[in-house]
């Protein structure tokens with residue numbers, strides 16, 4: 124079996140998503156009572172309810188073949204320890220500051236080197252694609268990692284529908300710009316909007332997905348609601364959140380972290396334990412939630428997908444193209 128233990132907080136989450144705001148107080152007290160009876164920490168319960176306020180259950184099938192056989196991190200870890208600078212630079216800022224963000228209704232502007240371009244609702248973008256769950260490890264460039272049961276669709280399936288032309292050598296992505304709802308965008312910590320990009324063959328690789336959910340439900344705001352990118356052999360910052368723009372380009376597009384610190388963050392950002400960040404080693408990673416002291420374990424080449432993706436970079440000097 125893939126998931127070796129019940130997912131913490133599962134039953135509480137489903138109830139929390141179905142109750143009205145009026146009944147929330149009573150239900151929360153009941154849940155806390157039940158949690159205390161079971162010996163679950165009340166603080167943890169509180170987090171899980173707050174993080175879940177706006178998510179809804181999804182229908183999906185599990186893609187066991189493309190999933191890690193590892194136990195996912197807890198919902199609490201995944202939704203309270205985030206990088207999403209639009210909501211602040213601290214790991215706890217996204218969950219604390221994203222309550223006002225409105226991920227519905229949502230639309231995505233498709234432009235550039237494709238036969239079909241225009242603005243599409245999220246429902247249009249997803250129409251006809253069956254959602255699947257894939258358990259991937261997110262390896263942050265800060266040398267920590269988490270295992271996350273994402274729900275999404277292969278990016279290739281979405282992109283092919285727009286019929287990219289032969290000039291489409293790259294795909295550029297853009298996050299929504301809403302300073303009124305995203306307090307981090309009122310500071311200059313990064314140049315807004317956040318932008319990312321992939322080479323077209325990376326974008327079309329079967330491991331690359333557009334995620335709309337995790338742990339069986341729609342994405343919480345702090346994880347990039349309602350639509351974000353996941354490229355499991357690259358550092359986490361390539362996984363751009365809350366996407367409103369997809370552009371097919373002939374030239375390599377600019378990317379936020381490369382603009383911010385070009386010597387530290389390249390366009391490719393492939394997980395590579397042999398190429399250190401200029402200020403720290405990438406040889407090992409801290410696995411969040413792995414026991415009392417988070418374990419430090421060796422980082423794998425391409426985050427464990429060497430067999431699947433190494434051919435994309437054949438002949439390239441990975442020290443130069445970091």
Ligand SMILES: Nc1nc2c(c(=O)[nH]1)N[C@H]1C(S)=C(S)[C@@H](COP(=O)(O)O)O[C@H]1N2
Pocket residue numbers: 201204205206207208209261262263264298317345346347358359360361362363364365
């Ligand atoms: N728009 C946007 N996307 C973003 C970021 C960000 O600050 N803004 N942070 C990135 C980084 S550094 C990481 S590690 C992952 C974290 O995703 P998670 O919080 O869902 O684990 O999101 C990436 N996507």
Ligand SMILES: [Mo]
Pocket residue numbers: 206262263264265358359360
């Ligand atoms: Mo990251």
